[in-house]
Amino acid sequence: MDFDPFILARIQFATNISFHILFPAISIGLAWVLLFFRLRFTQTGDQAWEDAYLFWVKIFALTFAMGVVSGITMSFQFGTNWPGFMEKAGNVAGPLLGYEVLSAFFLEASFLGIMLFGKDRVSNRMHLISSFLVAFGTTLSAFWILSLNSWMQTPAGYHLEDGVVMVDSWMEVIFNPSFPYRFFHMLIACLLTSAFVIAGVSAWRALRNVDGPATWKVMKTGVMMAAVLAPIQILVGDFHGLNTLEHQPAKIAAMEAVWETEKGAPFTIFALPDDNTRSNRYAIEVPYAASFILTHDPMGEVKGLNEFEGEHPPVAIVFWSFRVMLAVGGLMLLVSWWAAWQLRNNKTPTKPLLYALSAMTFSGWVAVLAGWYVTEIGRQPWIVSGVLKVQDVVADHSSATVGGTLIGYILLYGFLLASYIGALLNLSRKPAASLSLTAVSAPQTTNKEA
Amino acid sequence: MEYWLPIIYMGIMGLALLIYVILDGYDLGVGLLVPLADEAEKDMMIASIGPFWDANETWIVLGIGVLLIAFPVAHGIILTSLYLPVTLMLMGLILRGVAFDLRVKAGDHRRGLWNKAFFGGSLIASVAQGWMLGAYITGLQSSTTSLLFSALIAMTLPALYLILGCGWLLMKTDGDLRNKAIGWARMAIWPMGLGLFMVSIATPMVSSSIAEKWFTLPNALYLMPIPMVCVFCYGVIVVALNKTSVLKQGYSWLIFACTVAICLMASLGLAYSIFPDIVIGGLTIWESAASVKSLQFTLVGVVITLPVILFYTFFVYRIFHGKATALSYE
Numbered sequence: 001m002d003f004d005p006f007i008l009a010r011i012q013f014a015t016n017i018s019f020h021i022l023f024p025a026i027s028i029g030l031a032w033v034l035l036f037f038r039l040r041f042t043q044t045g046d047q048a049w050e051d052a053y054l055f056w057v058k059i060f061a062l063t064f065a066m067g068v069v070s071g072i073t074m075s076f077q078f079g080t081n082w083p084g085f086m087e088k089a090g091n092v093a094g095p096l097l098g099y100e101v102l103s104a105f106f107l108e109a110s111f112l113g114i115m116l117f118g119k120d121r122v123s124n125r126m127h128l129i130s131s132f133l134v135a136f137g138t139t140l141s142a143f144w145i146l147s148l149n150s151w152m153q154t155p156a157g158y159h160l161e162d163g164v165v166m167v168d169s170w171m172e173v174i175f176n177p178s179f180p181y182r183f184f185h186m187l188i189a190c191l192l193t194s195a196f197v198i199a200g201v202s203a204w205r206a207l208r209n210v211d212g213p214a215t216w217k218v219m220k221t222g223v224m225m226a227a228v229l230a231p232i233q234i235l236v237g238d239f240h241g242l243n244t245l246e247h248q249p250a251k252i253a254a255m256e257a258v259w260e261t262e263k264g265a266p267f268t269i270f271a272l273p274d275d276n277t278r279s280n281r282y283a284i285e286v287p288y289a290a291s292f293i294l295t296h297d298p299m300g301e302v303k304g305l306n307e308f309e310g311e312h313p314p315v316a317i318v319f320w321s322f323r324v325m326l327a328v329g330g331l332m333l334l335v336s337w338w339a340a341w342q343l344r345n346n347k348t349p350t351k352p353l354l355y356a357l358s359a360m361t362f363s364g365w366v367a368v369l370a371g372w373y374v375t376e377i378g379r380q381p382w383i384v385s386g387v388l389k390v391q392d393v394v395a396d397h398s399s400a401t402v403g404g405t406l407i408g409y410i411l412l413y414g415f416l417l418a419s420y421i422g423a424l425l426n427l428s429r430k431p432a433a434s435l436s437l438t439a440v441s442a443p444q445t446t447n448k449e450a
Numbered sequence: 451m452e453y454w455l456p457i458i459y460m461g462i463m464g465l466a467l468l469i470y471v472i473l474d475g476y477d478l479g480v481g482l483l484v485p486l487a488d489e490a491e492k493d494m495m496i497a498s499i500g501p502f503w504d505a506n507e508t509w510i511v512l513g514i515g516v517l518l519i520a521f522p523v524a525h526g527i528i529l530t531s532l533y534l535p536v537t538l539m540l541m542g543l544i545l546r547g548v549a550f551d552l553r554v555k556a557g558d559h560r561r562g563l564w565n566k567a568f569f570g571g572s573l574i575a576s577v578a579q580g581w582m583l584g585a586y587i588t589g590l591q592s593s594t595t596s597l598l599f600s601a602l603i604a605m606t607l608p609a610l611y612l613i614l615g616c617g618w619l620l621m622k623t624d625g626d627l628r629n630k631a632i633g634w635a636r637m638a639i640w641p642m643g644l645g646l647f648m649v650s651i652a653t654p655m656v657s658s659s660i661a662e663k664w665f666t667l668p669n670a671l672y673l674m675p676i677p678m679v680c681v682f683c684y685g686v687i688v689v690a691l692n693k694t695s696v697l698k699q700g701y702s703w704l705i706f707a708c709t710v711a712i713c714l715m716a717s718l719g720l721a722y723s724i725f726p727d728i729v730i731g732g733l734t735i736w737e738s739a740a741s742v743k744s745l746q747f748t749l750v751g752v753v754i755t756l757p758v759i760l761f762y763t764f765f766v767y768r769i770f771h772g773k774a775t776a777l778s779y780e
Contacts, residue, residue: 057779062551068504069547073540075511078518080533083526090522091744098748100518101512102755109508110759110766113501117777121769167743395530405537412541416548423555 005396008402009081012409014376016073019368019413023067025368028142028187029194030060031135033221038131042124049212052221056198058427061116066420068109075101081402082383084393089165089384092158092173093148100144108137139187146186152384153375154247165387177247181240182375188233189371193364195225199339200361201257201428203354211431218355220343226336234329238293245294248385250308251378254318256290257283260302265290265302273315278306313380317373325370330364335360338392455745456735459520460721460728461754463513464544468717470509472614472710477503479615481546481572482608484565491627492565496550498622498774503550505763507543508538519748524728524738531590532582539578546571573608581606587720588656589730599656610709612638613687617706620697622774629694635705643684646712650677653723659731660723678721679689683708683715 013290020140034057041049073096078086086093114122114130122130157172158165167173199222202215245252252258257273258265267289271280295301305312335356342349349357383390458538477499484492516523529536545567553564584600616635620628654661664673687708690696728735739745 054779058555061779062548062555065504065547065551068507069544070658072511072543073517074506075514076529076536076540079514079525079529080536083530086518086522086526090518091741094515094519094522094740095744095748095751098515099751101508101515102751102759105509105511106505106755106759107762109505110762112504113766114769116779118769119780164741166741170747195751234543305614395526395533397530397533402532405534408541412544413603416544419548419552419556419560422557422560423552426557427555 003399003403003413005397005399005402006391008399008406009394009397012402012406013077013081015406015409015413016070016077018372019409019417020067020070020074021372022365022417023070023192024142025190025364026197027060027063027194028135028138028190029192029225030056030063030198031131031138032191032196033126033198033225034060035131035135035217036221038128042128048213048217051211052218055211055214055427056218057116059201059424061112062420062423064108064112066416081395081397082390082393083395085383085388087209088163088388088393089152091165091167092151092155094152095170096144096174100141104137104141104144108134108141111137142187143183143189146183147174147176147179147392150182151176153182153379154178155384155387160387165384178240178243181236181243185236185240185371186232188229188236189364189368192226192229192233193368195222195229195336196332196357196360196364197362198222199226199336200358201424203311203349203357205428206349207351207354207358208429210429216346219349220346223336223339223343223357226332227340230329230333232338234333237329241294242296245302248378249303250305250312251318251375252294253303253305253308254313254315255322255374256294256302257315257319258290258302259306260309261301261304262303263291264288264299265294267293268319271319274321275315301314303396306349311381313378318378321370321373321377325367325374328367328370330359332363332367429435451742451746452739453736454716455728455742455749456520456739459516459739459745460725460735462756463516464717464721466509466513468517468713470506470513471610471717472713473502473506473509475611475713476614476618476706477506478546478572478576478608479611479613481568481615482576482612483615483619483631483720484572485569486634487627487630491630493776494623494627494774495619496553496568497777498619500550500615500774500777501766501770503547505766507547520740520745521728521735521738522740524733524735527729527733527738528586528590532585535578535581535585539582542571542574542576542578544554544571546575576608576611577604580594580604583607587653587724587730589732595656599652602645602648602652606642606649608654609638609642609645610713616710617703621702624773629767630696632691632694635687639687639691643688646680646684646716657723658731660696663723673719676715680712680715683711703732 014068034053037049037053037056040046041053078093111130111133115134116129118130119127153171154177155165156176158167199219202219205211205215206219210293227405233314241252256265257268257271259278259280264287266285268280269284269286271283271285273280291300291302292298306316339353340347342353366387381384381389381391383393463771480495480499484495487495514525514529517528549564549568549571553568558566580601581604584603585596587595587596587603588599613635616631616638619631620635623631654664664670687705690701690704690708726734726736728738
């Protein structure tokens with residue numbers, strides 16, 4: 001078998017970044033939730049909030065560590081796999097990544113030490129400040145990364161000199177046309193992901209009667225977050241879609257599998273888009289709906305893929321990823337409202353709800369990954385829309401090199417993901433109080449090697 | 451500006467990488483020592499690096515980040531040539547970073563596995579870093595000499611990290627563990643010394659341009675302090691390790707400080723050797739620099755944030771100063 005090293009390099013990058021995003025998607029939201037727990041305890045003195053913090057901070061520490069180490073990979077991969085990107089677009093990518101490291105990465109990493117292990121060494125106030133700085137750092141980090149990613153989608157504020165990007169205006173680069181939409185869409189996605197993780201794990205604990213009041217408080221926090229944010233996310237997603245239609249019509253055409261430009265385009269619920277015949281098979285359509293969703297006018301014009309022939313993304317995967325994201329988003333809305341309805345006035349939730357919430361624990365991961373596949377694969381064949389093609393920046397490695405390391409990464413990530421979920425289950429089985437004694441060693445096991 | 455900016459950035463990159471070698475060096479070193487300790491000592495050793503390792507690792511991201519920001523072309527060339535060792539290093543860092551948490555969170559029956567992963571990851575990362583350094587100094591060639599030289603540094607750098615790790619444990623622990631650390635350091639000091647000596651001899655032999663810079667008068671005289679400080683500090687470490695009474699009288703920091711001084715001298719020597727190249731024998735810092743406008747824009751951020759980062763790094767170390775205690779989230 002002879003694989004194209006270019007395709008392998010893309011799969012490798014996709015593997016790395018997909019694995020990485022799982023963890024920030026949880027820790028960005030969880031950092032703010034932890035700060036909320038600490039503030040509630042400081043205000044009310046209710047031990048349940050402190051128990052909630054002490055349980056979740058352990059999961060946070062693990063999640064954060066997974067995010068940090070998988071993130072280091074990213075900063076190297078631009079050079080190892082996509083040197084042409086740094087060569088041509090380094091004048092934009094470098095400073096934005098640099099500001100991320102300088103303003104955010106150090107901040108979160110340094111104050112994390114105080115937040116996790118310094119609680120008995122600093123005042124409550126200093127601990128609250130540290131927790132805030134960690135949460136702020138994770139969010140600021142997302143700001144810079146999403147700014148760069150958005151610039152790659154909708155580049156602005158630059159001109160080209162011999163094919164090299166030169167910056168004219170940093171404000172236009174940072175706040176490029178798609179940035180505000182993508183930033184808020186992703187930030188809410190992170191909050192929703194963490195909301196479902198804390199609600200799901202708490203529901204699982206409730207089913208097993210692991211914990212007392214802390215579990216209920218946490219579950220309610222997660223459910224209320226989700227119930228408020230899910231509809232907002234749909235609205236923000238809609239704005240994001242309108243923005244994409246304006247700046248990246250080819251991506252929208254692929255998301256909706258619209259081949260011919262038409263007015264009053266239908267929304268395709270199900271279809272098998274075929275790149276060879278350039279048409280959809282077995283399509284089930286809702287008339288006028290795509291035009292209505294995208295232009296807010298049933299007779300609005302949606303540009304078809306045929307206008308971008310040779311320069312549009314693969315259709316089927318973008319089309320389906322988009323539908324997966326929508327479906328999971330819809331499910332999140334339903335489950336969170338159902339749960340919010342049951343939990344109103346502190347009523348006890350029913351078993352079916354607890355099962356549903358546990359089943360939805362990692363629903364945010366599915367939606368986040370599907371969403372990123374839409375936006376990233378939807379940008380193809382460009383690495384910087386209309387400026388630089390992915391094909392032109394790839395490093396010249398053999399397929400054996402890229403394929404071999406890819407297998408290594410997949411094995412490592414598979415193992416780590418299983419271990420992460422295993423550790424989550426292991427921690428969730430135990431009451432918060434038994435975990436809070438010491439982080440490093442349970443006394444009875446100190447002298448035996450497992 | 452066009453002349454000075456790349457030099458400033460080279461300085462910042464060198465500083466970030468030096469801080470990385472020292473800071474992550476000690477925690478990688480502790481990782482290498484973990485299999486030698488019993489379970490309670492393992493906990494204490496890991497507790498001693500717990501609040502710091504994450505921020506320590508951030509320095510390599512800054513170092514590589516500056517390479518990317520200031521010298522994008524060189525970033526591509528260097529990392530593309532170092533593809534395999536970089537990949538191995540990343541996998542090693544990933545493994546040890548998560549092992550740190552999972553050894554206490556994955557359940558007691560998995561603890562042995564994650565202890566091994568913590569050691570294994572530290573070993574892979576330090577060997578790979580040594581290999582990268584060796585390959586870099588020899589101009590990213592794939593000749594036999596270059597490979598041998600890379601292999602040599604791949605074995606030396608972990609020894610340096612071991613000494614840093616022992617020096618750290620001397621400051622942060624006491625009792626049996628501390629005595630053990632002295633014993634470990636006594637063993638690791640010889641391969642480290644041999645390694646440093648071999649590297650110092652091999653570097654000018656491998657690269658004639660480097661030899662010329664060091665062995666012409668009067669440069670050779672001005673440069674004398676570098677090897678002299680190294681030899682002196684090395685001597686202090688050897689003497690101190692054999693006169694434990696010194697270490698017990700409040701001079702715990704001596705081993706660590708002397709090793710840091712050696713690292714500082716080695717990096718000054720290295721910087722002098724390669725300047726003004728960024729890809730040795732291939733590309734100067736000016737040829738590979740990013741546009742002046744981009745460099746200026748980032749410099750504003752560097753000037754504002756770097757002192758702040760150094761300040762709060764210092765602040766965190768002060769909060770956790772003194773002997774390490776068991777890690778607790780409470």
